[in-house]
Amino acid sequence: MTGVPEWVDGNDIAGATRELFAVDLTVARGRCATCGREAMVAEAHVYDRAPGIVARCASCESVLLRLVRAPDRAWLDLRGLSYLEVPIPAPVAPAAMPVVA
Amino acid sequence: MAVVTRGFTGRGRREVDLPPGQYLTDDFPVLSAGPTPRISLDEWRFEVADGDGTRQAWSWPELLALPSEEITTDIHCVTKWSKRGTHWRGVSLDTLLSGVDSDVGYVMAHSYGGYTTNLPMADVRDGKAWVAYEYEGEPLAPEHGGPARLLVPHLYFWKSAKWVRGLRLMATDEPGFWESAGYHMYGDPWREQRYWGD
Numbered sequence: 001m002t003g004v005p006e007w008v009d010g011n012d013i014a015g016a017t018r019e020l021f022a023v024d025l026t027v028a029r030g031r032c033a034t035c036g037r038e039a040m041v042a043e044a045h046v047y048d049r050a051p052g053i054v055a056r057c058a059s060c061e062s063v064l065l066r067l068v069r070a071p072d073r074a075w076l077d078l079r080g081l082s083y084l085e086v087p088i089p090a091p092v093a094p095a096a097m098p099v100v101a
Numbered sequence: 102m103a104v105v106t107r108g109f110t111g112r113g114r115r116e117v118d119l120p121p122g123q124y125l126t127d128d129f130p131v132l133s134a135g136p137t138p139r140i141s142l143d144e145w146r147f148e149v150a151d152g153d154g155t156r157q158a159w160s161w162p163e164l165l166a167l168p169s170e171e172i173t174t175d176i177h178c179v180t181k182w183s184k185r186g187t188h189w190r191g192v193s194l195d196t197l198l199s200g201v202d203s204d205v206g207y208v209m210a211h212s213y214g215g216y217t218t219n220l221p222m223a224d225v226r227d228g229k230a231w232v233a234y235e236y237e238g239e240p241l242a243p244e245h246g247g248p249a250r251l252l253v254p255h256l257y258f259w260k261s262a263k264w265v266r267g268l269r270l271m272a273t274d275e276p277g278f279w280e281s282a283g284y285h286m287y288g289d290p291w292r293e294q295r296y297w298g299d
Contacts, residue, residue, distance in 0.1 A: 047133055047135055049131065049133065051134075051180060051259055051279055052134075052279065056136075063134075068279070068282045068296075070283065070295070077282050
């Protein structure tokens with residue numbers, strides 16, 4: 001019997017991550033991995049006069065997100081968020097074709 | 102027609118003696134990855150610790166009682182500003198680390214507020230690093246790291262941890278706050294070591 005591989009390579013997430021990062025992350029809800037507060041990313045306290053961008057929990061000031069931007073690369077650290085809930089528009093059902101008698 | 106040459110200095114009109122990619126500023130930009138901690142001098146401590154716990158600690162009066170030095174130095178921020186001839190007063194890390202074995206390879210600087218940055222032991226000894234508590238003749242302001250900050254001016258200034266509270270001795274190098282998110286483990290401005298792989 002031919003086994004089905006347990007995993008596929010990273011290319012598989014290309015579509016999902018492109019969809020995720022094409023949206024406005026600030027309207028996503030996240031949970032602080034330190035204190036458990038759930039809030040919109042837009043509610044975080046962002047420190048951007050720094051070598052990178054640091055978003056902190058508005059309740060406990062723990063780091064939620066760090067983003068460092070080099071000219072040709074970026075690093076994103078989300079370890080301070082235990083999840084992100086990202087609104088994605090539901091697929092629109094195709095309009096019914098008018099039936100012409 | 103006269104031909105004006107640049108002569109033989111070879112470097113053109115670049116600002117003299119600045120690391121590559123840097124520009125000069127006269128002000129002192131405030132950079133911070135978090136809220137400014139307000140530390141009572143009654144509660145302030147500087148600790149040198151290893152895996153077994155604290156080896157030595159100094160209170161604020163004890164720090165001030167140590168021999169201090171005046172330091173005049175240029176500083177270089179990885180966000181590309183450099184500032185000339187800044188004046189500081191502080192205690193050399195040679196004094197604070199005098200009881201530490203020479204075989205300890207690295208230190209992690211810890212700050213009030215949670216910031217960390219890693220440094221080779223060789224870069225914080227031999228007159229290259231201080232715990233600074235005065236800037237331009239005044240007590241170091243909280244937004245610039247007061248009551249005391251690390252001063253390691255031969256490396257990019259993110260290594261000069263504001264609000265420093267101590268050093269943890271490490272056998273092997275570990276990344277600190279920015280070093281774990283893309284910034285260089287060492288950070289030599291003269292070799293333009295800004296990011297991983299530079």
